[in-house]
Amino acid sequence: MLDQQTMDIVKATAPVLKDHGVAITSHFYKRMFENNPEVRHFFNHTNQKRGRQPEALANAVYAAAVHIDRLEAILPAIQPALHKHKSLNIRPEHYPIVGENLLGAIQDVLGEAATPDIIDAWAKAYGVIADVFISLEKQMYADAPWIGFKPFTVAEVIEDTPEVKRFHIKANDGVVGTAIPGQYISVQAHIAGEDILHHRQYSVVETTEDGYWIAPKAEGLVSNWLHEQTVGTEIPVSAPAGEFVLEDTDRPLTLVAGGIGITPLFNMAKTALGQGRSVTLLHAVRSTNLRPLSEELDELVNVGLHLITHVDDTYQVA
Amino acid sequence: MSATQLEALDVEGHDVYTCGPTAMMETVVQMIPQARYEFFGPSAVLAKA
Ligand SMILES: Cc1cc2nc3c(=O)[nH]c(=O)nc-3n(C[C@H](O)[C@H](O)[C@H](O)COP(=O)(O)OP(=O)(O)OC[C@H]3O[C@@H](n4cnc5c(N)ncnc54)[C@H](O)[C@@H]3O)c2cc1C
Ligand code: HEM
Numbered sequence: 001m002l003d004q005q006t007m008d009i010v011k012a013t014a015p016v017l018k019d020h021g022v023a024i025t026s027h028f029y030k031r032m033f034e035n036n037p038e039v040r041h042f043f044n045h046t047n048q049k050r051g052r053q054p055e056a057l058a059n060a061v062y063a064a065a066v067h068i069d070r071l072e073a074i075l076p077a078i079q080p081a082l083h084k085h086k087s088l089n090i091r092p093e094h095y096p097i098v099g100e101n102l103l104g105a106i107q108d109v110l111g112e113a114a115t116p117d118i119i120d121a122w123a124k125a126y127g128v129i130a131d132v133f134i135s136l137e138k139q140m141y142a143d144a145p146w147i148g149f150k151p152f153t154v155a156e157v158i159e160d161t162p163e164v165k166r167f168h169i170k171a172n173d174g175v176v177g178t179a180i181p182g183q184y185i186s187v188q189a190h191i192a193g194e195d196i197l198h199h200r201q202y203s204v205v206e207t208t209e210d211g212y213w214i215a216p217k218a219e220g221l222v223s224n225w226l227h228e229q230t231v232g233t234e235i236p237v238s239a240p241a242g243e244f245v246l247e248d249t250d251r252p253l254t255l256v257a258g259g260i261g262i263t264p265l266f267n268m269a270k271t272a273l274g275q276g277r278s279v280t281l282l283h284a285v286r287s288t289n290l291r292p293l294s295e296e297l298d299e300l301v302n303v304g305l306h307l308i309t310h311v312d313d314t315y316q317v318a
Numbered sequence: 319m320s321a322t323q324l325e326a327l328d329v330e331g332h333d334v335y336t337c338g339p340t341a342m343m344e345t346v347v348q349m350i351p352q353a354r355y356e357f358f359g360p361s362a363v364l365a366k367a
Contacts, residue, residue: 182335201358
């Protein structure tokens, strides 16, 4: 528990930090990747290059700081982060790295305004917030069918559309956990010529006895690399994660998908139909030959799916 | 995805999920505030109606 004075300082200075949010966040990442290159591979560098690096991490720290006296208030909001962390195998030892670099960035950007009292209060607050993350993630790792990345092998590849391939990846040890419909796995790409590993998430289209079907659309670095992989290739994969999941209810289900966004919703639709639920799916695509999972969707129509395909060639992908 | 099409859906008492481009999901959550959404890109928070 933090003392009152620390909490007061943190709450009073949180808005100042938020005002300098972009400066602090950009400096934070630059600093962290220089000082601790060992964590670079966890992050999606395309998001950074495109200027879309989620300020999510630093923003969540500020949000937590504002609620520092009742952190339970932020628990719903941090669920996606906990799942993403689990999927990427973020461990307790990584938290001090983020903490040191975030505090360093605050200090660098605020200059003299960041008095020792302020920095000290923030260091303590970060410690408390990090402990919440670490303990919740510890429980998630304990419940996971496996921790971190383990080898899978590509067992089957199907050309789904000119842009999308479907991969059946099977665990080398034959052990998988069922992905709750809507969940994703992370793949770890060892790409020739790249100095770091790259990680990306792919929604589980279907869980099989010893593996998963995923459907990457060829877009950039990792998805194009995946499209070059053939049967027999080994790919490290982490356990299913994500809180965007089909809830266990008997209410009717309405799903609205755009293009490749069908992947998590397909798993939800198939599962819910199997449970006898009424399912409507509105799927927007640029053209019918680019509709992912076309045959599978038509099969679901045969078992009761109410499918509305909306073809719109002005549809924006980004 | 047009607003008219979404309007045509009867979602009263339904569980609603959406996944796709940000602009599309924005339209969805504006019209169907109970909709849950998933980003494939950097995550963000969408403003609901
Ligand atoms: C929960 C979740 C589930 C997902 N499920 C799926 C799924 O089922 N299927 C699927 O296909 N994807 C899915 N994704 C997206 C996936 O994780 C990847 O983001 C996607 O495959 C693109 O990664 P990439 O490495 O191929 O492309 P990247 O190299 O990361 O590039 C992404 C885009 O940015 C552009 N780009 C790259 N560099 C720059 C630059 N310097 N400036 C401007 N633009 C640039 C590329 O042309 C491309 O369009 C999911 C993501 C999440 C978070
Ligand atoms: C208390 C400290 C932390 C907070 C509050 C925090 C918060 C967040 C949030 C909110 C997200 C976005 C989740 C989403 O919606 O997808 C995120 C993603 C992420 N976090 Fe954390 N995080 C913390 C610590 C860490 C640590 C220690 C690491 C590892 C060094 C880390 C690595 C990542 C990565 C790699 C992502 C995904 C971003 C990407 O794909 O580039 N985080 N975090």
